[in-house]
Amino acid sequence: MIRVNLLPREERATQRAPMQLKVGEWVWPVAVVAAVIATISGTAVAQRMAATSITKSIAEVDAQSRALAPQIERVNRLAQEKAELDLRLGVISKLEQGRTQGVRLMDELARCVPDHLWLGDAVQESPTSLKLEGLTYSNLVVSDFMSRLERSPLFANVNLDVAERAKANDRDVVRFNITCQVTPDAPASEERP
Secondary structure (H helix, E strand, O other): OOOOOOOOHHHHHHHHOOOOOOHHHHHHHHHHHHHHHHHHHHHHHHHHHHHHHHHHHHHHHHHHHHHHHHHHHHHHHHHHHHHHHHHHHHHHHHHHHHHOHHHHHHHHHHHHOOOOEEEEEEEEEEOOEEEEEEEEOOHHHHHHHHHHHHHOOOEEEEEEEEEEEEEEOOEEEEEEEEEEEEOOOOOOOOOOO
């Protein structure tokens, strides 16, 4: 068979020379591929070792947790009991604070009552509200009573609701209703001005 090369001369010359790789030309690509494979396999081995180490750590922590479970349960139980005791102590403390309030309130009220004034009713409608009803001979005595209440540290915002003439045992009297606020945190004064 006859071969005819129809390529121009320039291309014919290049075509004739077969490609031959020299030793230096193929060593570098093989070395790069080997380095990449070594890096990947090294990373895989390191990851496998790290995973094994983490698995062992988790197993050790689980074993410690199981060993400490009774102690943890006891600590939780003690914390719950402490919270219950704190709640009880808070209630007792609150009761202790309010224990003497009524006595102090009545004592201070008795100090504020002037001569010739009689209280018929004293009702504490709420912890901070007090309603007083009574009789006297004069509006001036009611005014004096209100002034004494205002000066007292246990009472504030004293208001006269009603002051009206009435008869008691055939005598002319003034019937009055007073409302005021109670300030239980203020100490009762020992001296009266």
